[in-house]
Amino acid sequence: MTMADRAPALLDAEESRRQARARAERIARWALPLVMLLGTLWLWDRIVAWNEIPHYILPGPGRVWDSLTGDWAMLWEAALLTGKITLMALALAVAGGAGLAILFNQSKLLELSLYPYAVILQVTPVVSIAPLIFIYVESKTAGMLLCAWIVAFFPVLSSTTLGLNSVDHNLRDLFRIYGATRWQKLWLLQLPSALPYFLGGLKIAGGLSLIGAVVAELVAGTGGVGAGLAARIQEAGYRLNIARMFAALSMIAAMGVVIFAALSLLAHLLLRKWHDSAIKRET
């Protein structure tokens, strides 16, 4: 809708009220969280100052900021390492999860044999598997990837499986009448139908692969591959450098938000033309 289309509608009192409400909500969407953040930082700062809490117990936000800027080079390097493991694990989770979902969909035998073990792998806490992994897997990177993969692949697998099985029955009939082959049905019908489900699973897997990477770092320690953000948190903790712990933590949180936002954007771009979840209604 262009501004010219809108102009006459503005004359209508109710319409203009509705638009004012929409505008207020748009502003509130980013202004309120910002106010909340500033308020919390202020309160945090005041609590530390008023109670004279020593910085090795709770540093104020100013100190955390100083640590973030002062140790930037080190933290950035750590973030790159953690980010690399996270993204590689996510890529493997996508390949593994979607690949298994397709295999399960094509072969009932395979699904019946393997699905229970996928569930077991998912419900066993990765912290308890990780130490074993690092005994048997020699490469630190491979071990970390394996840990993160175990946590991240399942949402992709289960949501893609659901998507592949959720094809409209009428569309299946149509493909049947058109004499579509099994592969055509998979490529041209099931995979596009499963895409929205897959993307939903992917969003969850993005967060989980970061969690997996962090857990793996904590278990693996820093030897060999350098230290990621989680390892930096652990190390700073040993040194009672609480400000750096907070600084590294905030970077992990920021990384999680960036991954989520990127995957949401990807989902929106892929679905905006046709899927109900992403189409803007004109009315």
Added chain:
Amino acid sequence: MAGNVGSDSYESHMGVIRDSYDAPGLRLAGSVRFGGVPLLADVTLDLAPGGWTCLLGPSGSGKSTLLRLIAGLDTGADFDGTIIPSDDKDLSGRVAYMAQDDLLMPWLDLRGNVALGARLRGDPVDWPRLDALVDRLGLSDHAAKRPAKLSGGQRQRVALARTLMENKDFVLLDEPFSALDARTRADMQDLAARHLAGRTVLLVTHDPMEAARLGHKIYLMENNALSEIPPAPGATVPRPGDDAAMLSHGAALLERLRT
């Protein structure tokens, strides 16, 4: 009612209906059971060659089951009998299908949807023919849109374009117009009748007026039985919407359904 169903008079009208296209008839004969419970025993359904056969009946009477049997789709029923085109050639690959649901792929644009059949067969798509067809159905302004941006009537026209693109002898229509508003429904009936002239069409419907308007042949399905009913007078379909004989025929069909 002036309708005369004698097959002779029917055949004599065919010259009017037949376009350049000339599809054979089709006969379904046999019994249908649902898990041991008979739905239809020893019935014969004869599709008028190159014309419209309407299968009329209340919801849940099993009309769609017969259509799905001809289409070769799963019905959950056991069919014991034969489905044979009158030219004795194999039926597979000669059927096009259109349902109440438009069955469009939401991720393909309008042209992609119309081209689906050729794409699935691995044939090169005849784009000029496709675009001409889209144009004839008044859809050229929307050619690049995806189904979500089209109205219900437009989507059903796309489904019709896809069915026409298939260029099959037999066209199976499973209540394709019943979800449309009255005006759009009448428009769609006109379009379908005009463009499907000469094909052997089976239209499953619960609307007696639709059967009166479009049927060269009408079967009524109720109480686990199939009976043939004379069509409205006039061999050219669609019969005009204000044709008095057609209207009274439709009303009589409705009364027949209600008894």
